[in-house]
Amino acid sequence: MTESSHAAFFRQHGYCTIELAHPAALVKQRDALLTGLRDMLGNISVTLPDYHNAILDNHGHDRVQIELTRQLRAQPYLHQLLRDNQELFTCLVGADMLAQRAPYLRIVRPGSASDSIGYHRDTFYGGSPYEISLVIPFVDLVAANTLRVQPNSHTIPEADIPLTQTVSATVQKGSAKHQLGFLYAPKIIDPAFPLQMQPLPLRFGQVLAFSLATLHGTTDNASTITRWSSDLRIVNSYIPLDLSARPTYYQPLLQSPATDIAQAYLNSN
Numbered sequence: 001m002t003e004s005s006h007a008a009f010f011r012q013h014g015y016c017t018i019e020l021a022h023p024a025a026l027v028k029q030r031d032a033l034l035t036g037l038r039d040m041l042g043n044i045s046v047t048l049p050d051y052h053n054a055i056l057d058n059h060g061h062d063r064v065q066i067e068l069t070r071q072l073r074a075q076p077y078l079h080q081l082l083r084d085n086q087e088l089f090t091c092l093v094g095a096d097m098l099a100q101r102a103p104y105l106r107i108v109r110p111g112s113a114s115d116s117i118g119y120h121r122d123t124f125y126g127g128s129p130y131e132i133s134l135v136i137p138f139v140d141l142v143a144a145n146t147l148r149v150q151p152n153s154h155t156i157p158e159a160d161i162p163l164t165q166t167v168s169a170t171v172q173k174g175s176a177k178h179q180l181g182f183l184y185a186p187k188i189i190d191p192a193f194p195l196q197m198q199p200l201p202l203r204f205g206q207v208l209a210f211s212l213a214t215l216h217g218t219t220d221n222a223s224t225i226t227r228w229s230s231d232l233r234i235v236n237s238y239i240p241l242d243l244s245a246r247p248t249y250y251q252p253l254l255q256s257p258a259t260d261i262a263q264a265y266l267n268s269n
Helices: 005-013 024-041 058-074 077-084 086-093 257-267
Strands: 015-019 097-100 104-108 132-137 163-165 187-189 206-211 227-236 250-254
Touching (some): 005 206, 015 086, 024 077, 024 227, 058 104, 077 086, 077 227, 077 250, 086 097, 086 227, 227 250
Antiparallel strands (some): 015 206, 097 227, 097 250, 104 227, 132 206, 132 227, 163 187
16 A cells, blocks of 8 residues: 555654645534634624734633633534544554544734743653644644744654753643643753754645654744644554553544454454
């Protein structure tokens, strides 16, 4: 079987861009976010790109992000997107696939550095190199506001990246913002380390996939629109991954024919 072009690119560089063949679930999720936003603000004319003009303080922004994250996690659309386009994702992790149970919603306003997490590897924080993160945009992303990655950075030894452990002044462990995916004890890459981050513009209907061992992140939004996207991880069901510290993080999503047969056999014996 010929390997798909995006899987071959991922194998070499540690990331790839995926064109969704069936974006209907993505459209439903974007529309649900917009409806939820308009209901919260009582403003039927606000759009996702110009959200930052409708919410002027950080407290109100946090309230919006917490509620819309709750709604997104209660809705089936992102997991349905994976099922509808499963061949595009199983070529990366295999046919037995787990998906993150509670995806993150990213809302990054222009000029608001506090909305970004900075450059990092998720392996800095206990993530596994077997896991893949998917960035799913709800608006078109341009070079000035999209995620950046460093190609081939999964091959850089962890010990070669100098880090400074810090403590966030605004995020506490277990807090609402921590549950949104913000870091309470971020590890900062030494500014002298020669990062070579590249912006990856994405259209609505495209998905960025990268290994948790790939250097990535954003430091600001230098565009004139709000960046709306979701982070959703996938992983093979049978890789050596210790989930004892996060037993409910993943849920089964797809299963291979071999696993179906094995489970039928085990259920009858």
